[in-house]
Amino acid sequence: MKVLIAVDGSDCSNKAVEALAERQWKQDDQFMVISVVQPISQDIGVGLFQATGGTIEDQQYAECARYSGTAASRLQSLLGENQVEVKVVSGLVADSICYLAESWEADLVVLGSHGRKGIAHLLLGSVAEEVLKKSPCSVEVVKLKQKLQLKESETQKTKPSVTK
Amino acid sequence: MKILVPVESEKIASxxxxxxxxxxxxxxxxxxLIYAIEPIFSGGSDDSDVDLRNQMSVWNKKIGLKVLGDVAHQLRQAFQNADILETVDTDHASEVILDIAEDWKADLIVIGAHGRKPSARVHISSxxxxxxxxxxxxxxxxxxxxTIMHVQSSSDVQNSSALL
Structure with missing residues (x-):
């Protein structure tokens, strides 16, 4: 199975990484951690000043590379043997995720989401919603407030009946 | 790990x-496994169609039990030690799913999507x-x-041409 996980450095995407790492995977399951740099419009705002816009984009790229790298190394350290790739791409976030899912032939796209209360609960998040609509494969939405599961090995350690 | 699987039809369940x-x-x-039967709206005018609605309800429950039975059978073959619960309930599907997810303390919900064709992907079901x-x-x-998409679309074409 090929699993593509999109990260943006937020708590919910970190939670998605942790949730994935807590789950069991086959040895040949592959992972790709991606983050997307959204280009700054050249028509308005800071984009008018190409030097400023370019500098900001460079900073964004460096930031994306940093947190996708951190997420990938965290995932690799928790998963162990599975192959973990990192990629930073530029484009519209949802479109880039779906395009990469298609070209890499991903079986599952994983996204983090805030599990908000109240009226904000109605909003899934524009990126998650867009990916759900356009994704060529299955999509998992990990909620920020969900409890993480212990790995089987850790669970067994906590169960006296199993360790006997 | 507790996995909630709302089942809508055999095609999506596969x-x-x-x-x-x-x-x-x-x-x-x-x-x-959950099969939710949407309540039949009577219009609130008279009870003349009570028998018909009852018959439809019984019929829908039979379909639900059969679909869940088939899914449960396949899961039992793949996961021999897994506990499998089956629930057929008459209420709005989202309410049934969310209520059971909360009461049963599900760790994961695996729900099917309709979008087999690109045109249908634009809509996520309510x-x-x-x-x-x-x-x-x-x-x-x-x-x-x-691959399933391709087979289904080609068989759809065959079916439609057979009807002509």
Missing amino acids: AQIDFIINHKWPDDLAFH VSNAVLCYADCAVIVVRPAK
């Missing part, structure tokens, strides 16, 4: 089953959307694999 079977899960696995927004646990929206 993609859910494929996904679940191809994934590695912990040993302490439990499935709760049930999937509600579950994604309100569920406290992770939600996987399973799309049929591309």
Whole structure:
């Protein structure tokens, strides 16, 4: 199975990484951690000043590379043997995720989401919603407030009946 | 790990089953299969169609039990030690799913998606959307694999030409 996980450095995407790492995977399951740099419009705002816009984009790229790298190394350290790739791409976030899912032939796209209360609960998040609509494969939405599961090995350690 | 599997039809369920079977899960696995029957709206005018509605309700429950039975059978073959619960309930699907997810303390909901064709992908069903927004646990929206899409679309063409 090929699993593509999109990260943006937020708590919910970190939670998605942790949730994935807590789950069991086959040895040949592959992972790709991606983050997307959204280009700054050249028509308005800071984009008018190409030097400023370019500098900001460079900073964004460096930031994306940093947190996708951190997420990938965290995932690799928790998963162990599975192959973990990192990629930073530029484009519209949802479109880039779906395009990469298609070209890499991903079986599952994983996204983090805030599990908000109240009226904000109605909003899934524009990126998650867009990916759900356009994704060529299955999509998992990990909620920020969900409890993480212990790995089987850790669970067994906590169960006296199993360790006997 | 507790996995809630809302089942809508055999076609969509086959993609859910494929996904679940191809994934590695912990040993302490439990499935709760749900088939929700949407209540039949009477219009509130008279009770002349009570018999018809009762007959439809019984018929729908039979279909639900059969679909769940088939899914449960396939899951039992793949996961012999897993606990499998089956629930057929008459209420709005999203409410049934969210209520059971909360009461049963599901860790994951694996829900099917309608979008087999690109044109249908633009719409996420209202049930999937509600579950994604309100569920406290992770939600996987399973799309049929591309090969299945191709086979189905070609058979659809054959069926339509046979009708002509």
